[in-house]
Amino acid sequence: MRPAVFPRRSFFGTPRFAAFLALVLFGMAGCATKPPADDPDAVADYQQTNDPLEPTNRVFYAINNGLDTVILRPAALAYRWAVPGPVRTGVHNVLANIGLPIQFANDALEGKPRRAGDTTMRLLINTTAGVFGIFDVATKWGYPDHDSDFGMTMALWGAPEGPFLFLPVLGPSNPRDAVGFGMDIALDPFTWIGTGPNHPGWTAFKWTRTGLNAIDSRERVLDALDQIKKTALDPYATFRSLYRQHRRAQIEDLRNDNRATVPVWFPQPAAASAK
Amino acid sequence: MISRRHLLTLAAVSALLPLSAQAQSTEKATAFVKSTGDRLVAVVNGPGSPASKRSTMSQILNADVDVDAIGRFCLGRFWRQATPEQQKQYLALFHEVLVTNITSKLGEYQGVTFSMGRAKPQDEEVVVSTTVVRPNNPPTAVDWIISNPTSDPKIIDVVAEGTSLRLTQRQDYASYLAHNGNNVDALIAAMKNQVSQSG
Numbered sequence: 001m002r003p004a005v006f007p008r009r010s011f012f013g014t015p016r017f018a019a020f021l022a023l024v025l026f027g028m029a030g031c032a033t034k035p036p037a038d039d040p041d042a043v044a045d046y047q048q049t050n051d052p053l054e055p056t057n058r059v060f061y062a063i064n065n066g067l068d069t070v071i072l073r074p075a076a077l078a079y080r081w082a083v084p085g086p087v088r089t090g091v092h093n094v095l096a097n098i099g100l101p102i103q104f105a106n107d108a109l110e111g112k113p114r115r116a117g118d119t120t121m122r123l124l125i126n127t128t129a130g131v132f133g134i135f136d137v138a139t140k141w142g143y144p145d146h147d148s149d150f151g152m153t154m155a156l157w158g159a160p161e162g163p164f165l166f167l168p169v170l171g172p173s174n175p176r177d178a179v180g181f182g183m184d185i186a187l188d189p190f191t192w193i194g195t196g197p198n199h200p201g202w203t204a205f206k207w208t209r210t211g212l213n214a215i216d217s218r219e220r221v222l223d224a225l226d227q228i229k230k231t232a233l234d235p236y237a238t239f240r241s242l243y244r245q246h247r248r249a250q251i252e253d254l255r256n257d258n259r260a261t262v263p264v265w266f267p268q269p270a271a272a273s274a275k
Numbered sequence: 276m277i278s279r280r281h282l283l284t285l286a287a288v289s290a291l292l293p294l295s296a297q298a299q300s301t302e303k304a305t306a307f308v309k310s311t312g313d314r315l316v317a318v319v320n321g322p323g324s325p326a327s328k329r330s331t332m333s334q335i336l337n338a339d340v341d342v343d344a345i346g347r348f349c350l351g352r353f354w355r356q357a358t359p360e361q362q363k364q365y366l367a368l369f370h371e372v373l374v375t376n377i378t379s380k381l382g383e384y385q386g387v388t389f390s391m392g393r394a395k396p397q398d399e400e401v402v403v404s405t406t407v408v409r410p411n412n413p414p415t416a417v418d419w420i421i422s423n424p425t426s427d428p429k430i431i432d433v434v435a436e437g438t439s440l441r442l443t444q445r446q447d448y449a450s451y452l453a454h455n456g457n458n459v460d461a462l463i464a465a466m467k468n469q470v471s472q473s474g
Contacts, residue, residue, distance in 0.1 A: 041352045237450030249437020
C-alpha cells in the first residue's frame, strides 16, 4: 500500500530474461571517466554517486524512457481514464494480495516474525472477508502492510548494494536488487504452478497479472513521474538519487521493526507494545 | 559552603536541564510544523485563483522555510566556487524555482489532510514526523527538519517516504554541473529557462 515510486515488478519477469539482461549489460558496458586524482572534491562526488556504468545506464534510461512514452504511460493514462478510482484500488488490492506469499517468504528469511504474522493475517483476512483481496480489510483490523522483497532481505543479511544500475524495462536498480528481483520470482508459488503448454488458463492468468501489475504500478506514479521529468534538470540523476534514498529508507524501516511477537491476549507487559 | 546534598541536587538538576531543553525544543518544533501545515493545507484546499494561491504560498515559504540555507546546501561544493554575483543570482532563482515547483503540485494535493506524529532531536535540529493523506492515495510519511527550534524555527528539509527534498535537488544540480563543465553559469541559465517556461 506504500506508494511504490518505482514499479518493482514489470513484464518479461522470467529468470531467463534476467540472465539475458545481465549478458547484454556487461557486454556493452561503457565506463564513466574517473575524475583526476588532484581534484579531491570531484573524486568525492564520483565515489558518492557510485555510478561507474553511467554512460551505459543513461543509454538504457533513454530507451526505457522512449518505451514508456509510447507504450506504458499512454496505457496507464487510458487505464486511469477508463476505470473508476475505486475499481483501480480493488485491482491494486487483488494484485497485492496475490503477491503476499513472496512477501511472507521474505519476512521469514529476514527473521521478522511480527511482519510474517502481519502478512499471514493479511492473506487470510483479505482473501476471505476481503473477497479475493478486493478490499483491504486487514489494515482496518490492525494488520498493516509493509514492504518486503529479496533485495531488502539481502541488505539485512549484510550484502552491499553495489554500483547503480539502470536496467532495460526494470528501471533503476543495483546488483543486489537485480538478484533480488530474480529471487522473488523464484519465491513466487505461481512461478511453479501451471507451467508448460497444457495449462492455457494459468498462462493467461500469469500474463494478465504481469500486464495489470505494470499498468497499475505506472498509473500510481503518473503524476509523480510527470512532475519529476518537468522539474528536474537531470531526470536520470534525480531518479538515481530518489531510488537509492527510497530503498535505504525501506531497509531502515525493516531493520528497526523489532516489534515483539506476543499475542494480545497474553498477559505480559510486552503486549503493550503490540498494536 | 555548599553541602554535599546541595551538590547532589545541583548535579541532578543540571542533568535534567538539557533534557527539559530538548523537550522544549521538540514541543516548539511540533507546534511550528502544525501551524505551518495548517496554513499550507488551508491554501491548497481553499478557494482562490492559482495566481493568488501562488502568492500566498510564496509568503508562507519565505516566512517559514529557510530557502537560502536550502539553496546553499543544494549547490554543495560549488557554492564556495561561485562568485558573490553568481551566488546572488542563484539564490534569487532558487526561490522562484521552489515556489514554482511547489505550486505546480497544488492540484494533486486537493483534499489533503495531515496528522502529527513524533518529534525527536537530531544534532542541532528537530525532526517532526507527520502523515499526509491525499484522497485515493495511500498515506505518506513526511518528516520535517526544523532548524533553531527554540529561537527562530525554520524548515530546512522535507523528507517524504525517506527521500529528502534538498538532497535530491543537490544531486540533480551536481549531475547537471558535472555534465556542463562544472560551470555555475550554465546552471543559472538552466534555472532561468525553467522559471520562464513555467511562466
